[in-house]
Amino acid sequence: MSFVVFDLEWNSAAPGKAGVCENHPELPFEIIEIGAVKLSAEVKPVATFTANVRPQVYKKLNKYIARVTRRSQASLSQGDPFPLAVSKFIDFCGNDVILASWGVSDPQVLKQNIDYHHLDTSFFNQALNLQVLFAHMAEGGQNSQQRSIEYALEFLDIETDLSFHNALNDARYAGRILNALLLKNKTEAERKATLRPYLYDPFLQREKSWQTAVAAGRNAEATIREQEFICPACQRHLTTDEAIISTKKQKRWSWRLNCEKHGRLNCVISRRRHEGKDIYHFKLTLPYPPNGD
Ligand SMILES: [Zn+2]
DSSP states (O other), X not given: OEEEEEXXXXXXXXXXXXXXXXXXXXXXXXXXXXXXXXXXXXXXXXXXXEEEBOOSSOOSOOHHHHHHHTOOTGGGGSSBOHHHXXXXXXXXXXXXXXXXXXXXXXXXXXXXXXXXXXXXXXXXXXXXXXXXHXXXXXXXXXXXXXXXXXXXXXXXXXXXXXXXXXXXXXXXXXXXXXXXHTTTOOSHHHHHHHHGGGOBOTTSOOEEEEEEEEETTOXXXXXXXXXXXXXXXXXXBOBOOSOOEEOTTSSEEEEXXXXXXXXXXXXXXXXXXXXXXXXXXXXXXXXXXXXXX
């Protein structure tokens, strides 16, 4: 077992009117930099990876991104095309690796970019969301708080000698956080046991939303129960014995369902009235950590 902690920088359509025309909904964020650090089974850094990626869709550097990453327009033309950069990254990762990141946006953006280029996503199946791991282990499970890397470093009293918003440095910092969180685990078996509840498949489709319009005033429970609930990850039909929980005002509901393969899912339902109809909105999600709340 080893870990690769990675961080991405990405570009997007320019803000404002001009940006609307060039926006590609299937690729909202285009990767321009991959930074990663490999950690041994003892959670010690053993190698680093960095790649600049030459964008093919958003070739003009978004002003906001330029400011945060301190990248220049000229730097975008130096770098590998994405398929080459990602194949180098896969080689760097090797086998039996846990892919760790701060939050879920980096794996999501990586998947979008890989899909956009029609590349294979089967090379990673174990990932770790360090933001949630930190919330649970250091702050007792307040996972509603989405802490920044800077916050976690200060909280854990970790040295901040590198500049931020550089993909490699942010990956190094996230690696130090993982190291600090696992300090008390002396053996690899203990570390595996600590992390097991948090491992997830980063390339699973974890969410599905849809809406439906019915005659105003129609019974809510009947409307909800007649929907087809399908797992976003594997398309299996979901089952449940649980009751539908509603808020007092009967405008929002939640329902727990079960996938034979992926376990429990949550569905959140809301209702609004529009042009004489009741519009129900459904959002089905696989929870993270997978077996937690
Ligand atoms: Zn499933």
